[in-house]
Amino acid sequence: MANRWYKKWMLILMVVLLSYGGVKGQVLQNAGQAGERVEKPLIQMAILLDASGSMSGLISQAKSQLWKVVNEFATAKQNGVAPEVQVALYEYGKSTLPAAENFLRMIVPLTTDLDKVSAELFALETSGGSEFCGTVIKESLSGLEWSDKPSDYKVIFIAGNEPFTQGEVDYRESCKAAIAKGIIVNTIHCGDHQVGINTMWKDGADLAEGSYMSIDQNQQVVHVAAPQDKLIAELGEKLNETYVAYGKAGGVGKQQQAAQDKNAKGVKSGAAVQRAITKATMNYRNALWDLVDAIKEQKVDLAKMKKGDLPKEMQAMALAEQKAYLADKAQARGVIQKQIMELDAARKNFVADEMRKQGLKAENTLDGAIIKAVREQASRKNIKLEAVLDVKQLEGLTLVATVDMRDVDKWRSLGIQSGFGDNEPICDFIARKAYVEKHGTVIEKGERFEIGSVEVVNSTDTYGNSGTKLIVRSAAPQEGLEFYGYGFSRTEKSFWAIDKEVLERALKGYFTIE
Numbered sequence: 001m002a003n004r005w006y007k008k009w010m011l012i013l014m015v016v017l018l019s020y021g022g023v024k025g026q027v028l029q030n031a032g033q034a035g036e037r038v039e040k041p042l043i044q045m046a047i048l049l050d051a052s053g054s055m056s057g058l059i060s061q062a063k064s065q066l067w068k069v070v071n072e073f074a075t076a077k078q079n080g081v082a083p084e085v086q087v088a089l090y091e092y093g094k095s096t097l098p099a100a101e102n103f104l105r106m107i108v109p110l111t112t113d114l115d116k117v118s119a120e121l122f123a124l125e126t127s128g129g130s131e132f133c134g135t136v137i138k139e140s141l142s143g144l145e146w147s148d149k150p151s152d153y154k155v156i157f158i159a160g161n162e163p164f165t166q167g168e169v170d171y172r173e174s175c176k177a178a179i180a181k182g183i184i185v186n187t188i189h190c191g192d193h194q195v196g197i198n199t200m201w202k203d204g205a206d207l208a209e210g211s212y213m214s215i216d217q218n219q220q221v222v223h224v225a226a227p228q229d230k231l232i233a234e235l236g237e238k239l240n241e242t243y244v245a246y247g248k249a250g251g252v253g254k255q256q257q258a259a260q261d262k263n264a265k266g267v268k269s270g271a272a273v274q275r276a277i278t279k280a281t282m283n284y285r286n287a288l289w290d291l292v293d294a295i296k297e298q299k300v301d302l303a304k305m306k307k308g309d310l311p312k313e314m315q316a317m318a319l320a321e322q323k324a325y326l327a328d329k330a331q332a333r334g335v336i337q338k339q340i341m342e343l344d345a346a347r348k349n350f351v352a353d354e355m356r357k358q359g360l361k362a363e364n365t366l367d368g369a370i371i372k373a374v375r376e377q378a379s380r381k382n383i384k385l386e387a388v389l390d391v392k393q394l395e396g397l398t399l400v401a402t403v404d405m406r407d408v409d410k411w412r413s414l415g416i417q418s419g420f421g422d423n424e425p426i427c428d429f430i431a432r433k434a435y436v437e438k439h440g441t442v443i444e445k446g447e448r449f450e451i452g453s454v455e456v457v458n459s460t461d462t463y464g465n466s467g468t469k470l471i472v473r474s475a476a477p478q479e480g481l482e483f484y485g486y487g488f489s490r491t492e493k494s495f496w497a498i499d500k501e502v503l504e505r506a507l508k509g510y511f512t513i514e
Contacts, residue, residue: 041083042152050160052093053128057218064267065367067274074281086110093131103129118260132167137174153381159188163199175207186210190217213369221269224354228347236276242333244291253289280340398514
């Protein structure tokens with residue numbers, strides 16, 4: 001079998017995510033229909049943190065990794081429309097909170113104001129107390145303004161270390177009530193995995209169709225420094241120059257922005273870089289105090305604004321000058337944001353390569369647990385977490401055929417060729433006729449294929465469609481057999497964030513991955 005593999009074949013697979021754009025309340029110029037307004041889908045995420053005395057490590061991880069978690073949604077799309085990301089924050093189990101209120105507090109309601117979430121996280125302190133998981137879940141269900149749309153991704157992440165059963169409110173009732181409203185509950189036990197199972201953390205997740213995970217709250221977050229980090233962080237701060245504060249909230253907003261830049265720089269684990277990347281995406285929105293965002297989102301009418309609400313530098317300008325001034329700021333912001341995202345693309349590939357070389361994993365900390373769950377669950381709501389392709393993590397994986405595919409016609413009859421769909425990647429595998437004629441078979445069930453190298457190249461298919469191709473080559477010498485996967489973005493060259501789970505979904509039932 002090994003000798004046959006060393007003579008046998010090469011695999012070329014391509015997975016491309018279709019990407020589109022959309023903004024809530026923003027006029028879209030689609031199909032020539034100016035004035036059409038598209039309601040943005042929502043991603044609503046409530047984070048419930050155990051703030052008892054032993055959880056200082058958990059809080060530190062949350063402070064340093066908020067921006068990394070938010071960046072998972074940086075280029076997310078649902079049916080071609082970018083969702084609005086809202087984050088809420090609760091603390092529970094803190095002895096300094098009133099016992100009559102079950103030692104818990106809503107810190108921030110569901111909001112798009114990520115600077116506010118960051119500020120509150122950095123102000124958070126721990127102290128010993130009683131942790132009532134069922135109670136805080138119940139409070140978050142009633143205290144937050146959850147969407148009633150089944151298509152929106154609504155999720156709770158609760159992290160702590162005491163038994164899930166504590167308190168007068170039955171956790172089972174809370175978790176059942178959550179999923180009845182379409183809200184997934186993910187549980188993160190800080191400590192031994194089996195202890196979390198024994199103390200019902202897993203049961204809570206199972207009841208609400210969520211994931212159970214265990215982490216080490218005191219472990220240092222994995223961070224690989226990249227050559228691009230310094231410039232990304234500098235550009236992130238330079239973006240502040242493009243913000244135009246207005247109204248009563250303007251001064252506070254500008255100060256908050258600078259303060260959270262400083263907080264991010266003050267912690268390790270690449271927080272300043274991740275924050276800069278967030279500021280380069282649509283998830284960083286400040287329409288309540290920034291005039292550029294406010295005009296973009298149609299929150300204000302510049303012609304009707306009071307002179308006193310305008311920044312001093314704009315008060316003496318005519319309306320046409322004001323518009324030109326804001327347009328220049330918006331253009332400058334876009335240029336810097338594009339620079340950051342281009343640098344981040346190179347940074348991600350560098351980091352992935354270094355993590356592979358060093359054998360590093362980022363799954364045993366809060367950010368890793370949340371990101372792992374989000375990647376799986378968002379797809380249930382048809383949310384595509386589009387990102388720059390991290391191809392290096394495919395290298396070294398082994399594909400094992402689960403179907404006996406003895407000729408091209410039978411292979412096609414298995415449904416591997418999917419055709420061009422509007423919202424799914426295309427895996428269209430074609431075998432070389434000469435190879436089939438020579439060997440009389442394509443793939444036999446149980447045969448194994450080790451991925452040796454991966455690269456991305458520009459490509460054009462037989463129909464003249466241009467796109468980008470992910471080439472996955474065998475670790476063994478090649479002989480005549482190729483598999484092609486064609487799929488081309490309708491609007492831009494962009495990829496799935498390929499990982500083991502995404503590749504497994506793409507190949508469906510024809511291979512498993514080891």
